[in-house]
Amino acid sequence: MTMTWESIKEGDSISELVKKPGVSQLVKYAAGSGDFNPLHHDYNFPQSKEIGSIIVHGRFKYAVLGECVSNWLDHQGRIKTITCQYRGMDFPDQEIICKGTIIRKWQEKGEKLVELDVWTENSDGKTTTPGKATVSLKN
Amino acid sequence: MADSFEISEEMASMVGWESEPWIFEVSRSSVRAFARGVGYTDRVYYDVEKAKEAGYMDLPAPPTYLGTAIFIPGESHEFLPTPPGFNPDLKHNLKGLLDGGAETTYFSDICAGDELTCVRKTTNLEKKNSKGLGDFLIVSSDLTYTNQHKKVVAVQSTQAIFY
Numbered sequence: 005m006t007m008t009w010e011s012i013k014e015g016d017s018i019s020e021l022v023k024k025p026g027v028s029q030l031v032k033y034a035a036g037s038g039d040f041n042p043l044h045h046d047y048n049f050p051q052s053k054e055i056g057s058i059i060v061h062g063r064f065k066y067a068v069l070g071e072c073v074s075n076w077l078d079h080q081g082r083i084k085t086i087t088c089q090y091r092g093m094d095f096p097d098q099e100i101i102c103k104g105t106i107i108r109k110w111q112e113k114g115e116k117l118v119e120l121d122v123w124t125e126n127s128d129g130k131t132t133t134p135g136k137a138t139v140s141l142k143n
Numbered sequence: 144m145a146d147s148f149e150i151s152e153e154m155a156s157m158v159g160w161e162s163e164p165w166i167f168e169v170s171r172s173s174v175r176a177f178a179r180g181v182g183y184t185d186r187v188y189y190d191v192e193k194a195k196e197a198g199y200m201d202l203p204a205p206p207t208y209l210g211t212a213i214f215i216p217g218e219s220h221e222f223l224p225t226p227p228g229f230n231p232d233l234k235h236n237l238k239g240l241l242d243g244g245a246e247t248t249y250f251s252d253i254c255a256g257d258e259l260t261c262v263r264k265t266t267n268l269e270k271k272n273s274k275g276l277g278d279f280l281i282v283s284s285d286l287t288y289t290n291q292h293k294k295v296v297a298v299q300s301t302q303a304i305f306y
Binding site (some may be wrong): 023029032037039040042049054058061063064066067069070075082083085088090091129 | 168173176177178179180181182183185187197198199203205206207208212214222223224239240241242243245246247248249252272296
C-alpha cells in the first residue's frame with residue numbers, strides 16, 4: 005500500500021532494523037565505502053589494541069540509520085536531510101538496533117515533510133548513534 | 144592521547160581552507176557494493192528495472208552514500224577514503240582519530256552513472272576535553288558535491304575528532 009503524508013502520525017514508530025555485523029560484514033562495508041581503516045578489521049592495529057577491540061565504522065551505523073529510514077519510506081518520497089552523532093562505540097558480533105519515531109509533520113513550499121528521530125541502541129539499551137532525518141513524501 | 148593541546152594561530156588560520164576538487168564516481172557496481180556492505184535487501188538498490196519502476200533514472204545511491212573517490216596509489220591515503228589533498232595541514236600531531244558525526248543534505252537524486260565533484264572546506268576548529276580522551280580537537284568540514292550537470296546535489300557536514 006502506498007504510504008501517504010496523511011497516513012503518517014506524529015509519535016508513530018517505524019520498523020526496527022537489527023544488525024549484528026561480524027568482521028566479515030565490516031570487511032564488506034570497508035569495500036563498499038572505501039574505508040579500509042584497520043581500526044575496523046585489524047585487531048593488531050595500534051588504535052584497536054588501545055581500545056581493546058576493533059570497532060564498527062561510525063559510518064556503518066550512519067548508513068544503517070539510512071537503511072532504516074529507506075525501508076520505512078519505501079521510495080514513496082526522498083530523504084532531504086539525515087544526521088547523526090557518534091556518542092558510543094559499537095563492537096562486532098553485538099546487536100545494533102536501529103529505531104525511529106515520527107516527531108513532526110508539516111507542509112512547506114508545497115512539500116509534504118516529515119521529521120523523524122532515528123537512533124541505534126546497543127544490546128544494553130544504550131543509544132550510541134542518535135540522529136534525525138527529514139523526508140518529503142510524494143503523496 | 145594528548146596530555147594537553149592548544150589550537151595555535153597557524154591552525155586557526157586554516158578555518159576557511161578549501162581543497163581542490165576531487166571526483167567521486169557513482170556506478171552500478173559501487174552502489175551495489177555499498178548496499179551489500181550495509182546489508183540492504185531492498186532490490187531497488189541492486190536491480191536497475193526495479194529502480195526505474197520506483198521512479199529513479201538508475202540504481203539510486205543508498206542514503207549516506209555519496210560516491211567512491213577515485214583512488215590513485217601513492218597519492219591517495221593508504222586506507223582512509225579521504226582523497227589526496229582533502230585534509231587541511233593542521234600539524235596538530237594528534238595520533239588518534241574518531242569520527243564525530245555527519246549531517247547530509249540532499250538537493251537532488253544521486254544515481255548510478257553520476258559523476259560527482261567534491262570540494263572540502265574547513266569550517267571550524269574547536270578544542271574540548273573529556274575524561275576518556277583528554278584534550279581533543281574537533282575539525283568541522285563541509286563537503287559540497289556537484290554532479291556532471293554542474294548541479295549541487297548534496298552537502299555533507301562532518302566532524303572529525305583528533306586526540
